[in-house]
Amino acid sequence: MTPSMQIILSMLLPLVACLTCVLLPKLNNLRDGITLVLAILLFGTVLRIYQGFSLGADYSLELIQFHPNISIAFKIEPLGMVFALVASSLWILTHIYGVGYMRGNNEKKHARFFACFAFAIFATIGIAFSANLLTLFLFYELLTVSTYPLVAHKETGEAKSGARTYLGILMGTSIVFLLTAIVWTHVIAGRMDFVVGGILADKTTAGFLAILLGLFAFGIGKAALMPFHRWLPAAMVAPTPVSALLHAVAVVKAGVFSMLKIGVYIFGIENLSLTGASEWLMWVAAFSILAASIIAMQQDNLKRRLAYSTVSQLSYITLGVALATSMGAIGGGLHIVTHAFGKITLFMCAGAIYVATHKTEISDMRGLGRTMPFTFIAFGIGAMNIIGLPPMAGSWSKWMLMVAAADSGQLIMMSVLMVSSLLNVAYLVPIFARGFFSPATGTGSTAINADIPWRERLSEAPLLCVMPLCITAVGCIVLFFYANSITDFLEPITQIPVPEVSNG
Amino acid sequence: MSALVNHSLILVVLIPLLAAPLCMLFGNRAVAFWISFFASLFALILSLHLLLMVIDGDVLSYHLGGWAPPLGIEYRVDAANALVLLIVSAISTVVLPYARVSIKDEIAEHHHTLFFACYMLCFTGLLGVAITGDAFNVFVFLEISSLSTYVLVALGANKDKRALSAAYDYLILGTIGATFFVIGLGLIYMSTGTLNMVDLSQRLAPLEDNKTVRTAFAFIVIGMGLKIAIYPLHRWLPGAYTYAPSAISAFLAATATKVAIYVVLRFMFSVFSAKFGFELDTVRLIFFPFAIIAMFAASLIAVYQVNLKRLLAYSSIAQIGYMLLGVALFSSAGLTATMAHLFNHAITKGAMFMAVGAIIMRIGSPLLPKMAGLGRQMPWTSAAIVLGGLSLIGVPGTAGFVSKWLLLTAAFQQGYWFIALLIVASSLLAVIYVWKCVETLYLTPSTSNVAVAEAPLSLLVPTYVLVIATIWFGLDASTITVASQTAAESLIGGGYGGEATVMGVEGRK
Amino acid sequence: MDNLFSSGFIFGHMNYWLFVVLMMTGLYIVVSRGNLLKKVVGLNLFQAAVFMLYISMGKVAGGTAPILTGNPDEVYSNPLPHVLILTAIVVGIATTSLGLALIVRINESYGTIEEDEVLALDQQQERDELAALEEEVLKSK
The missing domain is CATH 1.20.5 (Single alpha-helices involved in coiled-coils or other helix-helix interfaces)
Structure with a gap:
C-alpha cells in the first residue's frame, strides 16, 4: 500500500465505524463487534505507518485544494505519529471498556454514542496527521462538534448545561482567538504549513509574536489553560468512557498537541527562545499548574478531581513549549503519552467504581479497595504515574521538563513542578490509600465478612470494564522502560540532539 | 448549437420570460412545473457556460437587436455577474422541484400555475438585473422581479394571513427603494446623457466633484440599500421571509438580496469609479458602521426569536452585514470575500429554509418549541438544519467558513485587526442561535405524543443537494475563490469596461 | 455658492422645487398615514414626482415634440426620458394595482385597512x- 493510501485508510476506518453505528442502531453485538475490529485495524494501520515512517518513507498527502495556495493536506511527522499511536491504541481499550460501561450501566442511545465516539477518533487522527494550520483547525472544530453529543448524552438539565459550557468555551475560544491567529499567521508569513524550525522567524517583531502566541495559547481552548479551563470539569457530566478517552486523552491531548505543534513548527523553538515571546506563557502555565492542583484538592467528586488534575497536567505541556528549549518540547511530547496512559487508567477506575457501586464522591469510597482490589491497584499505579514516581513512565516526562527548566535557568519553574508533584501526592494518594486502609463507610454489602473467601467477597465491575484499566496500568509501567525510544523518535522535531535518557 | 452559444446572453433571460406566459396558457399544474423547471435548468446550463467563458477575466457583450451601444441596449457579462447568474439559476433549479411538492400544502390548488408563472417572472427579473449592461434596464428587471415577489410572498396568506401585511410592507418599501434608484438614474442621465454602464463610467470619470453625480450616487445606494436590507433599512425582510411559502423563502433568501448587492457593487465600482473620494467616504461612514451593527444587532435579535423562519431571516440580515463589510474594506481581497459569501450564503440559507419548510410541512408550525425532539423523528431534516447552522457559524469544512476566512484575511491585509476581532466575535452570536435550534431539535423532550414522519424524499433531495454543496464548497473552495477573485478584480480593476468579445448579430451600427 | 439664494437660482430651478415638494408630500403621506389606501395614494404621488422629473429633463428650450417634420433646422426635445418614463409609469400602475389588490385581501382577512x-x-x-x-x-x- 502506498503511503498516501495508508493515510487515507487511517482516516477512513473510524469513519466506517461511525457509519456502521449509524446504520445498525439496533444490533448491539454486531455493531460493537465491527467497531472493535475496525479499531484494531486502525491501530494496525497506524503501526504500519509508524514502521514505514521510521524507515524514512515520506508520508504526505494533499487532499483538496481549499484556496489557490492552501490545501487540506496531511503529513506525518514524529509528534503526530506519537499522538496517533496513543489515540488509536487507547481507542481499542476504551471501546471495550465503553461497551462494558454502557451495558453495565444501562445507558441509552448506544448507536449515537459509539457513532460520535468513532467520529471523534476520526477527527483526532486528522489533527495528528495534519500538515498545515487549516487542516488542523478543520479537524479541531470537527472534534468539538462531534464530542458535544457525547457530553450531552444523558439529556438531563445538568448534562445540557454542562454541554453548553463545553461547546461555548471550546468553540468560542477557537473562533475568536484561534481562527484570528491562524489567519493572521497566514497574512504575516504567507504560508501556514508545519515546518521544522517554524515559519515566523524574522517575519514580525517580538511583541507581535507574543500577542500571536497568546491568541494561539488561549485559542486552543482544548489545552485548558486557565482561565479557559471551565469546560473540562463541565464535561464530566458525560459517561465515563467519554471522560476517559476524550477528556483525558483525545480532546485535551489534541489541545496540547496542537499547542506543541504550533510552538515547534510555526513559531520554532529557537525563534521563541531568541525573542523571549513565550516568557509570559510560562507564568500563565505555572499559575495554571498550581491553581488547578489546589482546586483539585477541594473536589470531593472523583471525576471532577481528576478533571482539575488534568487541567494542571496539561499546563505541564504548555510549560514545556513555553520554556522554549528542545528538551522542554520533547518532554512535553513525552508527557502527552505518559499522562494519557496514567489519566485514562484513573478515569476508567472512576467509571468502574461507578458501575459497580454507583458512587461518585471520594468520601464514600473508603474501604472499597478490599472489594475492588484490581480497580484500586490500577488506580494506585495510575496515580503514581501522574505524580511521577518510578517505575512509572510519568517520572521520565516530569524529569525532562524539570531538566529543561533548569537548563533555561528558570529555577522558579523547577520549583513549581516540584510543588505540583507534592500537590499531586496530596490529592491522589489518599483516594487509594483510604480505599485499602480505611474501614468501609457503608454497612451491608461492602462490610467485610471474614468468613467468606476473598474471591467471593469481590464485587468488581464487569470484566469488560476491569480488563482495559488493568492493561493501561501495566502500560504505565511498560512505558517506563521504553521512554527513550519515544524521545529518540521525537528528536528530529527540534533538529538539536538532546541528551540521552538512560534506561531505568 | 453555435447560434445557441452565440445568443446565450439574451437566451438566459428570454427563456424564463417566455416560460411565464406559457405556464399560464397551459393552465395545468404539472405542465407548468415542467416548463419552469426546464427553463430554469436551461438558464443554469447557460450561466455555467457563461461563467466558464469569463472566468479567466474575459468580458462578453451582446447587442440587443444588433444595435450597438451606447444607443442600443447591451448585455454585458464579466466574472462578477456570471457568478451571480449562476447563483440565481442554480438555486432556482434546486428550489423548483422542492416547490412542486411544498406548495401543495401552502397554496390553493387553482393558484399553482399562477405560482409558477410568478416564479418564472421573478427569476427572469433577477437574471435580467444581473446580466444587463444598461442602467435603466436594471430598474425594469428589478421591478419585474419585485412585483412578482410581492405576489409570491402574498401567496403565503393561504396559510397565515400575516403574509398579506408582510407583502404590503414589502411593496411599499420596495417601491420606495426602486423609485429612489430611478431618481438616481435620472440624475446621472441628466449629467451625462447616457444610460449604458460602460459609457456612463467613461463620462462620469471627470465629474467627481459634481454635486448632481454625488446625489445620484446617494439615491442609488439608498434605493438599493432598501432592496438589500442593509441594517436600518431591513424592516420588510423578516416579515416577508417568515410568512412567504417555504419554497419562496428559500429562493428569496438565497437570491434576491444577493442580486441587489451585485447592483450596488456594479454601480460603485464599474459605473462610478472606485477612485472617487466620496465613495470611500460612503464606505467608511455608512457601510462600515451599519455592516457591523447588522452583524451584532440582527444576530442578537435572532437569538431571541421563537419562530425559526424569523430567526433565519434575522440571521440573513446579519450575514448581509458580512457581505457589506467586504465591500467596506474597499480592496480586491474584501470584494473577493463579498462575492464568495454571496455564493456561500445562498447555498447555506437556501438549504436551511428548505429544511425548515419540510419541518413546517410535517408539524404545521414554524415555532421552535413545537420542534422539540424532532431530531429523532426527522433525522435527515434536522441534520440538514444543523449542517446549515454550522455553516452560518463558520465552522471549518462548511461554505460559511470559506467566506469568513476570506473576510478575515482581507481585514488583516488592510491592517484592520479590530474589524477582524469584531467579525469573529459576532459569529459567537451565531453559535448561540444555532445551538438554540440544536438543543431544541435533539435535547428537548417532545411535547406531543403524535408521531411525526420524516419529510418526503421529494423535499429532502433538493435540500440535500444544497447541504452537500455547502460542505463540498467548504472543502474544495478554490473554484469559488478563484471565480470570486476574478470577479473582484473585474469590479475594482475596471475590467468590466475593457475590451469585450461581442456576441450575437453583427450589423447595424 | 453665493448665488444660492438669488432669484435666478430659485426661479431657474422652479421645476425641481415643485418635484421636491410633490415628492416629499408623497413620501410624507406614506410615512404618516395609517390607512393603507392612503399610503398607496402617497406612493403614487411620490412616483408621479419622479415621472415629472424625467419628463422635464428631456425638454429642450424651444424644442417641439420629437416628430419628424422634414425641417432640418427644427429643434426637438429629447424623447428618451419620455420613453423611459413610459416604462416607469407602467411599472407604477402595476404596483398600484397590486397594492390595491393586497388591500382588498387584507380587508377580507383582517376586517380593517388601518x-x-x-x-x-x-x-x-x-x-x-x-x-x-x-x-x-x-x-x-
Missing part, C-alpha cells in the same frame, strides 16, 4: 400562539 389595527391583530395572533405553546409545554410536563 395599519395600527392590522399590526395589533398581528401581535395579538403572535401572543395567542405563544400562550397556546406554553400551555402545551405545561401540559406535557
